Amino acid sequence: MDEYDFLGDVAVAGSVDSFDRAITPFLSQAFHAKSLLAIHFHRTRLPKVLFRWIPDKTLRQLFDKRYEKLGFMVDPFFHRAFLVQDWEACLLRDIAPDRFESSEYFTNYFGDTNMVDELGFVARIDNDTAVHLSMGRNQGQRRFRTNDVVRFGQFAKILAPKLRQILINQPADDVVEAQPLDRRFHAMAQARHTNISIREAEVAALIVQGHSSRAIGLKLGISGLTVKVHRRTLYKKLSISSQNELFGLLVNYVGADA
Structure with a gap:
C-alpha cells in the first residue's frame, strides 16, 4: 500500500474497526514496528483497548494480562494524555519519569516482553478522556530515530484528529471505575x-x-x-x-x- 492509498483509507474510516484496518498494515511496515495498539483512556475508569496488533504471542499475553488491570496506571502515555491540550506525538523515553527505566514496571513489563522502544501519540477528547496510539519495537531492532519521530508526527496530524472524531461519534460503552x-x-x-x-x-x-x-x-x-x-x-x-x-x-x- 502506498502513502496516498493509506491516507485515503484513513479519510473515509468511520469506525474504530475501519480505522484499524486502514492504519495497521501501513504503519507496521513503514516503521518496522512489532506491535501497534490504540487505547481509550479515562481519568478515573479502566481503559478500553480499541484494537491491538501484537504478533508475538508472549508480548500479546503479557499485555492482555497486565495492562488494563494495572499497567496503564504507571504508563507514561496515560499520564501524558491528560497534560496535553490537543494532541502530541512523542517517544516513550522523552515523556517517562527520570528513573522510569530502573523502575520495577519497566523491568517487569519491558524486560519480559523484549520491547526496546515505543513511539506514539496522545490526543485529548475532553476533560476526562483521551486516546493513545503507539507502535513498539523489540530486541534486535534499533530504537526509533529522529526521522521516525518526524515522519510519525506528520501522519499524526491526520490520525489523531480522525481517531478522536470517531470516538466522539461512537456510543459510550459500559465503564468500570478505577481508583487512582x-x-x-x-x-x-x-x-x-x-x-x-x-x-x-x-x-x-x-x-x-x-x-x-x-x-x-x-x-x-x-x-x-x-x-x-x-x-x-x-x-x-x-x-x-x-x-x-x-x-x-x-x-x-x-x-x-x-
Missing part, C-alpha cells in the same frame, strides 16, 4: 491493617511510576529531603525495603481485588 494509584496504595495499606497518610500514598504512587526523590518533590511541592523521610516511613510501615517490593505489594493487592 495513590488511593490504591492507601487501600492496599488498610487491607494490610497499616495506616499510611495521604501524602505517603502520593509518594508511593510516584515511586512506582519511576520518579526520583527530587522529581517527586517538584511534583508535590516539597523538598527532596522530605520525600526521603516519607519514603523511609512508608517502607517501615509496610515492612519493605525497596521500590521492587512496593510495586509487588501493589500487584498482589490488585490481583486479590480483581
Whole structure:
C-alpha cells in the first residue's frame, strides 16, 4: 500500500474497526514496528483497548494480562494524555519519569516482553478522556530515530484528529471505575491493617511510576529531603525495603481485588 492509498483509507474510516484496518498494515511496515495498539483512556475508569496488533504471542499475553488491570496506571502515555491540550506525538523515553527505566514496571513489563522502544501519540477528547496510539519495537531492532519521530508526527496530524472524531461519534460503552494509584496504595495499606497518610500514598504512587526523590518533590511541592523521610516511613510501615517490593505489594493487592 502506498502513502496516498493509506491516507485515503484513513479519510473515509468511520469506525474504530475501519480505522484499524486502514492504519495497521501501513504503519507496521513503514516503521518496522512489532506491535501497534490504540487505547481509550479515562481519568478515573479502566481503559478500553480499541484494537491491538501484537504478533508475538508472549508480548500479546503479557499485555492482555497486565495492562488494563494495572499497567496503564504507571504508563507514561496515560499520564501524558491528560497534560496535553490537543494532541502530541512523542517517544516513550522523552515523556517517562527520570528513573522510569530502573523502575520495577519497566523491568517487569519491558524486560519480559523484549520491547526496546515505543513511539506514539496522545490526543485529548475532553476533560476526562483521551486516546493513545503507539507502535513498539523489540530486541534486535534499533530504537526509533529522529526521522521516525518526524515522519510519525506528520501522519499524526491526520490520525489523531480522525481517531478522536470517531470516538466522539461512537456510543459510550459500559465503564468500570478505577481508583487512582495513590488511593490504591492507601487501600492496599488498610487491607494490610497499616495506616499510611495521604501524602505517603502520593509518594508511593510516584515511586512506582519511576520518579526520583527530587522529581517527586517538584511534583508535590516539597523538598527532596522530605520525600526521603516519607519514603523511609512508608517502607517501615509496610515492612519493605525497596521500590521492587512496593510495586509487588501493589500487584498482589490488585490481583486479590480483581
